Amino acid sequence: MHDIRAIRDNPAAFVAGWSSRGVEEADGLVADLLRLDKELRAAQTAGQDALSKRNAASKLIGAAMAKKDMAEADRLKAEVETLKGDIAAAEEVEASVGKELRDLLAGLKNLAADDVPDGEDEAGNVEVSRWGTPREGGPAKDHADLGEALGLLDFEAAAKMSGSRFAVLKGQLARLERAVAQFMIDVQTDQHGYLEVASPYMVKAEAMFGTGQLPKFEEDLFRAGEHYLIPTAEVSLTNLVREQILPEGEIAQPIRMTALTPCFRAEAGSAGRDTRGLIRQHQFTKVELVSITRPEDSDAEHERMVGCAEAILQALELPYRKMLLCKGDMGFSARKTYDLEVWLPSQGTYREISSCSNCGDFQARRMDARFKRDGEKKTEFVHTLNGSGLAVGRTLVAIMENYQQDDGTIRVPAALAPYMGGLAQVG
Structure with a gap:
């Protein structure tokens, strides 16, 4: 605000x-x-x-x-x-x-940082870097075809009980998804110093307002009575500092939090986009990263956060590119955003798997989240940052497609071996 x-x-x-x-x-x-x-x-x-x-x-x-x-x-x-x-x-x-x-x-979006490029939509985004070599060889099967052929991915059963854009994962594929999620949260906590938080999946309207989902994007949310189901743990993690005045000592080093949660999105306005498969679901799992900083620390923390998300892709040996979003393609609350896009062989292109944003003091004003410098009477608004570290479902999609084998099975990435009980492949 x-x-x-x-x-x-x-x-x-x-x-x-x-x-x-x-x-x-x-x-x-x-x-x-x-x-x-x-x-x-x-x-x-x-x-x-x-x-x-x-x-x-x-x-x-x-x-x-x-x-x-x-x-x-x-x-x-x-x-x-x-x-x-x-x-x-x-x-x-x-x-x-x-x-x-x-x-x-x-209802007014944040202003962009000075170094954000001009542009109306994704065509104006700027590629910053690439990592890894895209898979070569014959035609790659789509992850949905792979999962269904193995009998481990069932969209029909999910549709009967819940409607479209839901999925049932079974057996070794369900275990692989769990392994991906556990690996991510372990890396972000053990290696990158994020504090794991078990936060609510349902929040009040005030919390959604604080991070910018309300009032502008209500049609994208699922509501249950007086509460909303979180579209991302960004909402519950960031609101942990709402209506507080923190002493400077508490954020002299950025407050870093992470959570592994289900997320719920109505995906309003996305008709016809990724209607088949796991890429655009109403319910999905994500490891979220949130940082609370002093104003002078947020730019450096933004770069660090992106690096923490990149580390997951590199450990899983998944080719990706880093994009700086243009002004017209950034989210409502963001002042600067990097997207990480992973290579999907079946589509022959890179697709978003993580979005990391510096929101400046925009969300803090909506939440009245402030801090007081040592020796000063005046308070200042904190800066808030959030990012995916990563989206679990999309990471599973990338693993299935990049690690598919000629016989239709899926090789388990080396980084996930400790989480898979000795399984070398799925299928």
Whole structure:
């Protein structure tokens, strides 16, 4: 969320920033924000002035009555009643305009960092690096075909009980998925220093608002009564610092947290995209990485987080490329994002498997998450970062396709051998 004072002080920067992120008529939008801000401050001033006058008049009533000047006392009482009405009217305007301003601000995406490239969509993303050599040889089977042929992947049974975009994994394939997840969480905790957290899978609307899923993306969420199922553990992990003022000592080194959780997404607006297979499911498992930092530390922490995600792909020997997203392709809360895209032989292309974002103070403002520097009275907003370390289902897809063998079985990557009870292959 943005600070209206910053918009007031430099409106041109926000017009340019939102325009570069695809916001239409950004100049008109900023004009509306400034108009509402002006109306809100005018109502606040009017209410304060009326309150001050009422208090002064109330004091004079006693003095007039002490002098037995009843005419003056009656006049002052009438004035107080009028001022009460003025206060109520100002408060009504303040509440109405304030809500309109907050609602408008809540739906506006973050501004991009200075080094984020221009661009309208994924075509404007910039490749930073590549690792590994894509699989060569004959035609590669799709992971869905491989799994179904082995009798270990059942979409039909899942559809009968849950509908489309669900899957049933069986036997050795279910074990391989579990091995992937356990391997990831072990690497992120044991090697990279992330604190493992078992966090709720259901959260209140306030938590979704804090990380930017609400109000703009409600159609992408699953709701159960007053709670929402998390689309990613980013929501529950990041909200652990909501409405707190941390002493600087607690974030002198970034707070690093990770969680292995199921995730739930309605995938609204993705009709026709990856409708078959495990790539775009309503329910999937992911290892999430979240960092809380001081402002001056977040850029370096962002690079480190991406490296922690890359380490998983390298350990599994899966070819991938690192992409810097352009302004038009970044998520709502992000100020800078790197995507990692893994090679899928059946498609002959790279597909996203991790997205790591620095959100700056955007989410912190929505959550009121702050810190206080040593020796200072003023508080500052923390910076928040999040990333996939990695998406378990998509990693399983990449393993199935990159490690498929001529007889239709799937070789187990060496890094997963300790988790597979001696199995060298699946199938």
